[in-house]
Amino acid sequence: MSLQGRRLAPTFNFGCLRFEGADAVEVEDGFWSAEEAEATLRLSASYPPGSPWRGAALVAFFMFRLPAGREEFEETVGRYRERAKLKVRVPGVGPFAEDVLQPLDLPDGWTHDCFARGGRDLFHVYQGDSLGLMIRWSCQGGDVSDHPLLGGLAPTVRLVPGQWATDPPERHDAPDAEREDGDEPEPDGDFKPAIDLRGEAEAFRTFLKTRLSEFRPDDNFGPGEGGPVTLTTVGADAGQGGWVAVVFDTRPAAQPDGKWTLYLDEGVTLDRPHWTGCWERLCEDGEVAVTGLDGVTTAETDPDAFGARLGRTLAGVVAEERAALPPGVPSAREAWSVEDFDGAWAYFGPHGDDV
Numbered sequence: 001m002s003l004q005g006r007r008l009a010p011t012f013n014f015g016c017l018r019f020e021g022a023d024a025v026e027v028e029d030g031f032w033s034a035e036e037a038e039a040t041l042r043l044s045a046s047y048p049p050g051s052p053w054r055g056a057a058l059v060a061f062f063m064f065r066l067p068a069g070r071e072e073f074e075e076t077v078g079r080y081r082e083r084a085k086l087k088v089r090v091p092g093v094g095p096f097a098e099d100v101l102q103p104l105d106l107p108d109g110w111t112h113d114c115f116a117r118g119g120r121d122l123f124h125v126y127q128g129d130s131l132g133l134m135i136r137w138s139c140q141g142g143d144v145s146d147h148p149l150l151g152g153l154a155p156t157v158r159l160v161p162g163q164w165a166t167d168p169p170e171r172h173d174a175p176d177a178e179r180e181d182g183d184e185p186e187p188d189g190d191f192k193p194a195i196d197l198r199g200e201a202e203a204f205r206t207f208l209k210t211r212l213s214e215f216r217p218d219d220n221f222g223p224g225e226g227g228p229v230t231l232t233t234v235g236a237d238a239g240q241g242g243w244v245a246v247v248f249d250t251r252p253a254a255q256p257d258g259k260w261t262l263y264l265d266e267g268v269t270l271d272r273p274h275w276t277g278c279w280e281r282l283c284e285d286g287e288v289a290v291t292g293l294d295g296v297t298t299a300e301t302d303p304d305a306f307g308a309r310l311g312r313t314l315a316g317v318v319a320e321e322r323a324a325l326p327p328g329v330p331s332a333r334e335a336w337s338v339e340d341f342d343g344a345w346a347y348f349g350p351h352g353d354d355v
Contacts, residue, residue, distance in 0.1 A: 008043075013165035015039035015063035016131050018158040022169075025152035031242075031273035034166035037069035038062075041169060042273065045149045046203050047141065055140025055206040056270065057149040061157075064132040065164060073132035077125055080136070081115055083221070083267065084123075088116040092143025096122060101137045101144070103154040107161055117267065120144060128161055140210055193278045194289040194297075197313045200272070201293065204244055205317050207270040208234070211246040212326055221268060223259040224250030229329045231349075233260040234314055237341035238307045239283075242275030244314060248329075256337040256349045275310065279303050308345050314338050315347035315355045 008022040014032065016039075028045040042060045047053045064073035088096040096116045102124055106112060113125045120140065126133040135157075137150050144150060217226050224230075231254035236244040245268050247260035278288045282303040290309060291297040293316070300306050315338040322331045337349035346352035 008169060012167075012169045013160065013163060014041055014167070014169045015061065015165060016133060016160055016163055017041075017061060017063070018160050018163070019156045019169070020158065021156045022153070025156065026148045029274050030169075031271070032169055037065040038072055039064075039164075039166065042271065043149070043153065044271065044273075046199070046206075048202070051142070053139060053142030053147055053149075055210070056203055057139035057147065058136065058271065059138070059150060059153050060136040062134040062136075066127075066130050066132055069132065073127075073134075077132075077134055079265070080117070080123055080134070083117050083265075084115040085117060088119050088122075090116075090119050090122065090144050092145035098124075101135075101150060101154055103157045104159045106159065110161075121267070126159070131161060133159070140206060193274070193281050193286075194291070195274065195278055196291040197293055197309065198291065198295070200310065201313050201317050203272075204270065204314055205321065207244070208246055208317065208321055211248075211268075212321075212329060215248055215326070215329065217250065217328065220248050220250060221265060222248045222250065222263050223254065226250055230254040230335065231256070232329060232336050234318055234336070234338040235260055235264075235341055236310060236314060236339075238272075238275040238310055239279045239303070240276065240341075242272040242277075242279075243269045244272060245269040256339065256346070256351070261341065278306060282306055304344060307340065311338065311340060311345040311347065312355065315353075318348070319355045 008027055010023040011020050012022065015034065026045055027043045030043040032041045033039065040062055042058060044056060044058045046056045062076055090096050090100055093100055098112065098114045101122055104126065106126065107128065110126055110128045114123060116122045120138060122137045124135045139147055139150060217228065220226065227250045229248045229250055230252065231249040233247045233249060233256065234244065235247065245264055247263050247268060249260065281288055282301060287299045287301045288306060289297050290300045293313065318336060318338050322336065325331050333348050334350055337352060338347040339352065340346065347355060
């Protein structure tokens with residue numbers, strides 16, 4: 001479930017963790033899910049181009065009850081660790097070490113391991129007899145040492161080994177100081193999701209530029225055996241998790257054929273969980289306030305139309321950024337495909353629409 005538009009409570013328990021002072025952290029959006037043996041909490045924020053921390057940031061907590069969740073725990077850690085780097089320098093900190101963004105006091109008998117997939121993509125893994133936990137600290141810009149999301153959340157986290165809390169980590173009321181006398185908190189049913197496509201465009205633009213700058217022909221996670229890019233696919237899905245991916249295809253004469261969907265790993269995708277919150281609201285005959293690129297806000301009631309507007313927004317960014325691509329990434333219309341995961345819309349490529 002999405003946390004967009006909801007304020008975190010000052011203190012709350014979730015999974016095997018306790019958060020104290022969380023309402024003071026600059027959290028823009030988030031997602032949570034809780035099951036019998038697995039719980040996930042993702043908290044995110046984005047910062048404008050002029051900010052020292054420009055771009056998106058994410059802190060994700062993956063929690064597992066053992067032994068029931070052991071297989072999923074090991075698979076999750078292994079999947080992220082596949083692209084770990086041996087030596088990493090963390091901006092504003094120095095060489096990555098086990099004490100960098102390691103906030104937990106561990107009980108006797110617990111193990112702790114860490115790895116990094118880049119200077120701004122750090123992981124800590126913890127395991128006890130009955131619990132497994134992985135925390136991901138990730139940001140796109142600025143120093144990690146004083147990052148408002150990463151540095152703000154770290155001191156709020158506590159490990160509670162005997163706890164497995166599944167209540168939503170959120171609240172909907174305003175602080176007392178912001179509420180007029182006699183006002184009561186609005187019930188959850190009155191919450192109306194909203195999305196600003198201008199912010200979505202800039203978040204995607206930052207992510208796209210990062211992906212383009214990081215492309216290496218000899219270390220590409222995508223279709224093909226290495227070499228120059230022949231097709232760049234921007235794929236997205238609003239209804240099942242909310243994300244957008246940028247996948248580089250190096251197969252000779254590659255065509256849009258869905259192969260990109262086999263490479264949806266972290267680093268390739270930008271999580272947008274609030275898209276799904278909006279989508280679910282629309283599927284329940286609700287409405288979403290959508291602010292377009294022109295700044296005009298309208299009430300959207302159709303989930304398919306909502307998805308199509310997201311697609312046009314992504315395609316518009318691609319059309320602009322294709323004018324100045326790094327060497328090795330072709331700019332021709334046919335060498336790009338912007339498409340929906342379920343095939344509801346497509347832009348560019350041999351068969352897609354133009355913006």
